[in-house]
Amino acid sequence: MLCCSHFCASSHLCKQRMLSALERQIFDFLGFQWAPILGNFLHIIVVILGLFGTIQYRPRYIVVYTVWTALWVTWNVFIICFYLEVGGLSKDTDLMTFNISVHRSWWREHGPGCVRRVLPPSAHGMMDDYTYVSVTGCFVDFQYLEVIHSAVQILLSLVGFVYACYVISIFMEEEDTCKYHYSYLLVYFR
Secondary structure, eight states, X not given: OOOXXXXXXHHHHHHHHHHHHHHHHHHHHHTTOHHHHHHHHHHHHHHHHHHHHHHTTOHHHHHHHHHHHHHHHHHHHHHHXXXXXXXXXXXXXXXXXTTSOOOOOTHHXXXXXXXXXXXXXXXXXXXXXXXXXXEEOOSSOHHHHHXXXXXXXXXXXXXXXXXXXXXXXXXXXXXXXHHHHHHHXXXXXX
């Protein structure tokens, strides 16, 4: 059996990842960013699956969790590149909203210390555009807050990946030990 300290550590790590993903999901919903919302939703499901796999001693579920963790790191690296405008990406595009709306990161207007002023639109028909909102006095620019969110996700994912590989190796080791004892009992009681 898996000792309690491994179970408790796995449970604690999954809870941290879940809380971090839920926090991120809330702010992505506030900004109507549909691509991150879908990614966060899948992430939450897979973290629950990984927790279930740990509790129920299902290595296949933990393997799915491990593969997803690698994809999650890749997604968060993309988010960092997107907000830092690396490689021709621009944070001012509608890529994160699937070109459905003009919404941007919630942090753009509501970051720490930001003062939001609504300016009159320059032309008629531009009422839905967010270009007439002036934001000043932010302690940290919104793109750096998004980068910090993604960096935290990467850090938690890397720890989760290493720990999931460790738990899988323990499960496989226990499975091999059980098979050995079972074959020994079959030989002994014949």
